[in-house]
Amino acid sequence: MQRETLDSNFLDPNYLEESLGSFHNATGLHIEAINTEGVTFSVPGNFERSEFCRYIRCQPEGEKKCQDSYKRASFEAAKWEEPYFFRCHAGLVIWAVPIMIKGDSLGSIICGQVLMWEPDHFFFQELKKLNIGVQNFEELKNKACKLEVISPARSQAAADMLFVVVNHIVKRNINSLEEIDATRVQQQQIRLEIEDRKKRRLPDLSDYDTYLKKERKFLRYIRLGDRTRANQTLQSLLTDLYTKTVGDLETVKARILELATLTSRAAVEGGANAERIMHLLKEFNKEIEGIERVEKFFYKIQRIVETFLEGIFTLANKKHLAIVKDARDFIMENYALPITVTNVAQHLFISPSHLSRLFREELDCTINDYLTRVRVEQAVEIMKKPEFSVAQVSKAVGFQNQSYFAKVFRKYIGVTPLIYKNSLY
Incomplete structure (x- = not known):
């Protein structure tokens, strides 16, 4: 035949x-x-x-x-x-x-x-x-x-x-074809970023300290539901991981599993449903068991991160999606100012009560809760710079009262701003 x-x-x-x-x-x-x-x-x-x-x-x-x-x-x-x-x-x-x-x-x-x-x-x-x-x-x-x-x-x-x-x-x-295409794109992105770093004469990643700092920034974007910055930082993280491990499969797998776990916790802290996130993480761990290519590990972590982000920011109504997204963007750009719910609502030309209701329904938090979360996350970043005092950090992220800043910071981070700052140096 x-x-x-x-x-x-x-x-x-x-x-x-x-x-x-x-x-x-x-x-x-x-x-x-x-x-x-x-x-x-x-x-x-x-x-x-x-x-x-x-x-x-x-x-x-x-x-x-x-x-x-x-x-x-x-x-x-x-x-x-x-x-x-x-x-x-x-x-x-x-x-x-x-x-x-x-x-x-x-x-x-x-x-x-x-x-x-x-x-x-x-x-x-x-x-x-x-x-x-x-x-x-x-x-x-x-x-x-x-x-x-x-x-x-x-x-x-x-x-x-x-x-x-x-x-x-x-x-x-x-x-399967879409996965193959995405894996090829992943390979190309890593190659292009490595070439770009060489052109700009950026130093190679010599230890995990720089990687871990970038990882903390990435997790901060996850908690804030900032999809664009999270994805950009993730791509840079994966390039760092690729160059640092020289493509060693077992090391990459260990770091990817670790990153997925950290991301799942950040997603829950950002407002995603804990039960669903844990279920997704369990399925992810099963999926990567038989993987034998670094690029496929990277493809899988990008997919699960996107799914986690959707869990933070899942909206059924596209009109509502646009409104809440614009509100979040406005807060991210103006957190250092003494903004209120009314300021955000006026920027979007809707009533404060309607905006507040959308935030509660779609993100399961109030606008003030989200604004506070953004300010604390930004404060954590600024404190890494030794030239800034706690008082200066407090003012830089929009808190007018330093004692209130200390109270809010301790609620979110677990320690006072001074203790946290001293632990960095």
Whole structure:
């Protein structure tokens, strides 16, 4: 039997054979996968074709005629993007289910090779006309009598079921292709950032101190639900990790697991549902167990971080999403000023009560809570600069009263500003 292999970048051959094999076992129908030229590339479990089909293919030009029938059927199935019923050149009932990836046809799944009525005198007359070149027509008649006869209703049901199976295989494959594309993009981003650092003559990462400082900044953006800065900092973190570990898989895996855990806690602190975040983290840990490429680790951590951020900032109404996002942006840009709920509402041209309600409903916190969180996070960053006193930090982030700043800081961080500042040096 002539076969061609299928590029595993398009469809996973093992999963294809497993799925089609299950369909065969459930229905008892012959099934095979063909490319756009009508050439078979997979017969699940190597199940043999019917005696009738094997005999036809052994005739002069038989293999070519079968391929031509399959090729025409595959073309029609792709054109209509649904199961296509036809009679092959030898007279059997067959249907083709198209394999479509992003609008392109890879071929079809061929099923059937059956009859829809019991062979009779008229059938044999037609069979003889269709198969003039067959060497021994009586033998062909005997083999035709062994063909399975199924009703039109059963054949339609089988075609519909097969269509569902093929769509499932294709959908799974599209997700894999998107992951491959994203991994390639990840590789390119790392390469471009490394080249950019060399052009700007930035020093290489010599120890984890710089990495950990950047990591703390990243976690701060997560707590604030700042998607843009979080993603930018994450990309820089991954480049640091890649250059520091020289691509060592076990070290990268350990750091990625650690980063995912820290990010999950920051997301919960930012307002995400703790139960959901812990469930996502558990699934993430399972997903990365069998990974053997650094870029795929990076792709997975970017995906889970995006999911965590969505947990912080999940909005059903797009209009509400825009309003709350604009409010957050205004606060991030003006936290050092003595702003109030009224100031934010006036900037957005809506009432303070409406804005407050949206914040409570969508972010599960008040505007003042969010403003305070931003100010404390900014204070933590400024305190890393020894030239600033606690009083100066307090004023720089918008607190007019230093004692109130100390009270709020201790509530969020767990220690007073002075103790925290002294611990840094």
